[in-house]
Structures are given as C-alpha cells and as structure tokens.
Amino acid sequence: xxxxxxxxxxxxxxxxxxxxxxxxxxxxxxxxxxxxxxxxxxxxxxxxxxxxxxxxxxxxxxxxxxxxxxxxxxxxxxxxxxxxxxxxxxxxxxxxxxxxxxxxxxxxxxxxxx
Numbered sequence: 308x309x310x311x312x313x314x315x316x317x318x319x320x321x322x323x324x325x326x327x328x329x330x331x332x333x334x335x336x337x338x339x340x341x342x343x344x345x346x347x348x349x350x351x352x353x354x355x356x357x358x359x360x361x362x363x364x365x366x367x368x369x370x371x372x373x374x375x376x377x378x379x380x381x382x383x384x385x386x387x388x389x390x391x392x393x394x395x396x397x398x399x400x401x402x403x404x405x406x407x408x409x410x411x412x413x414x415x416x417x418x419x420x421x
Contacts, residue, residue: 311337311413316379317406325350325403334409339416341396343404351404352397353412357419362389371418381411 311334326334331343331351341353359365365387372394376382384395394415396408 311406311410312417314406314410316381316410318380319398319400319405319407321400323401323405325398325401326405331404334404334406338409338412339420341412348402349395349397349399350402352395353404353408354393354395355412355415357392357394359390359392365390365392368392368419372415375414375418376411379407379411379414381407383411383415 335341335343338353341355343351344354345351357365357368359368369385369387369392372383372385372392381396386393396411397403398405398408
C-alpha cells in the first residue's frame with residue numbers, strides 16, 4: 308500500500324495552486340480505486356464508493372473515517388446508508404486537489420482494507 312498513509316495532512320489556506328492533471332495522475336496511482344471527477348463548483352475531487360453488508364457496518368466505517376478526518380484536520384464529504392458509503396475528498400480552499408487529499412484517501416483505504 309502507499310506510503311501516503313504514513314504522512315500527515317497539511318492544512319491549506321489557499322496559498323498553493325491545485326494539482327495539475329499530471330500531478331493528479333501521478334498521485335492517483337498511489338491510492339486504491341479512487342476516481343477523479345471534475346465539476347464547476349469543486350473543481351477536481353476524489354470520490355470512492357464502499358459497499359457493506361448492512362447499515363451498521365456502513366455507519367461504523369463512516370465513524371472511523373470521521374475520526375481520521377478530525378485527527379488530520381481534513382474533512383471529506385460523506386454519504387452513507389444501508390450497505391454503502393460514498394466519500395468525496397478535495398481541498399475547499401483551492402477548489403481542487405493537493406497532496407493532503409491523497410494522504411486522506413490512503414488513510415481511508417487502510418481502514419477499508421483492514
């Protein structure tokens with residue numbers, strides 16, 4: 308698995324440019340199964356769907372993601388329900404992706420593969 312999971316997210320206040328398509332492609336290879344999508348509101352973002360056997364497993368997973376997000380100071384958008392969770396990660400301050408987004412994705416991959 309990626310060494311990104313061992314790094315710490317760095318808060319972004321908008322003083323850096325978002326990753327270029329080349330940088331995104333390079334980092335995307337270091338996380339498991341995340342898609343990159345683009346929209347007019349958030350720019351490029353990472354998104355991934357997770358499947359579970361029931362509601363409780365989905366909720367437990369989302370709670371673990373919330374704990375990671377709090378400890379990293381980097382908060383994804385979360386949707387979940389019976390048997391699924393969907394996570395969207397991007398850096399709001401730059402309306403795009405930076406290394407911390409991929410670090411958070413790698414940390415989430417680590418708990419989803421446990």
